[in-house]
Amino acid sequence: MTVDPVKPLLHRHRTLCEHAVDPLEIAAGLEARGVTDRSAARFRHRDVFSLAEELYARVPRGTDSRTDSSGWPQSVRPSGTDAPADRTGDDATWALWVLAPGLAATLAVVAARTVPDALRSGAYTAGAVVVAGALVLAARRGPLRGPRTSWAARLCTAWLVVHAVLRGDPAVAVALACAVVPAAWCAHLFAAGTRRLLASSRGLEEFAARARPVLLAIVGLYICALLAVLTALRVPTLPVAALGALLFLARLFAVHGFTRVATAGLAAAVLAGAVVPEWGVAAVAAVLLTHATVTLARASAHAPAVIQQKENPS
Structure with missing residues (x-):
């Protein structure tokens, strides 16, 4: 049975992954927690950005938050939720x-x-x-x-x-x-x-x-x-x-x-x-x-x- 190296990391940083608006925010959060491009190789990824993309894809963002045994979401993300939110909090004033x-x-x-x-x-x-x-x-x-x-x-x-x-x-x-x-x-x-x-x-x-x-x-x-x-x-x-x-x-x-x-x-x-x-x-x-x-x-x-x-x- 093949061991999924990413699944423990997903559970460890699940809150970060669930609240991120895009993979870039996950990559930044992982770096802040000590994950580097070199350590990303342990999870079978070339760099932290690639690892973040997989973590972002695995976290459910629909109403059903259940995942299968591999950590992938069973629910399908609703249409339109992939778009990054406006995080500036200000207009041009x-x-x-x-x-x-x-x-x-x-x-x-x-x-x-x-x-x-x-x-x-x-x-x-x-x-x-x-x-x-x-x-x-x-x-x-x-x-x-x-x-x-x-x-x-x-x-x-x-x-x-x-x-x-x-x-x-x-x-x-x-x-x-x-x-x-x-x-x-x-x-x-x-x-x-x-x-x-x-x-x-x-x-x-x-x-x-x-x-x-x-x-x-x-x-x-x-x-x-x-x-x-x-x-x-x-x-x-x-x-x-x-x-x-x-x-x-x-x-x-x-x-x-x-x-x-x-x-x-x-x-x-x-x-x-x-x-x-x-x-x-x-x-x-x-x-x-x-x-x-x-x-x-x-x-x-x-x-x-x-x-x-x-x-x-x-």
Whole structure:
């Protein structure tokens, strides 16, 4: 009697397979649980993607969830259920919401500079509250949306931005707020690009090799856009560009489920900036980018269902 090597794996990861909207999500989930292309050979498959396709096909998605002795479903999947669902959770209005922080910061600075000197501090404080609210709204929609970040991450972000503003001028806050727009579009392009790579790659190693250049290109595109904003607003480019790159990378990690990495990077930047003000933040940003070329090049970083469970695996 021939032993079916896939059947035990199916039972072990049945919940993942039942809730996946396509084989790609199963492949990402298997990778997150330690299954590699090399270990897929034990299940008579050339790579994890091929193994995921069989697991997806074996799991019933009709009303009858019974399987035969080999693990294949007895029921037939209803027509139309193969189509992947829309997992963005947002419509195109996110492109408008990401404009809000820059607009709010610009109006706040203009308003604060027109009031009497005695009211200026209060005006800046009120403006900071409004900008913070706009940032929260922008981060809860579209490509910048991710798992809820910790208060430590928020405090570190606030500290870094306030410190940069105090060392420069309010135009720094306007520049960083305006940079939310290219950050959102770059995050959108990265998510769309990696999703296409998932669909066309035939293995985890192939996907990683193709995803790294995409990540580096996206980060480079964001930095170029940020430099253009800084130049237009006549803001010192090097320190603020380093901070902008750090915040963008931290948000990318958070969006893809690595909230602890994002928090650790922000906290390290606070410490590094205090110890070595000239290049501490830039050094941490470089470390985060290096880590991103490994972590965000994994298939498991790009499956929504896996993202929600990444730091709390079952």
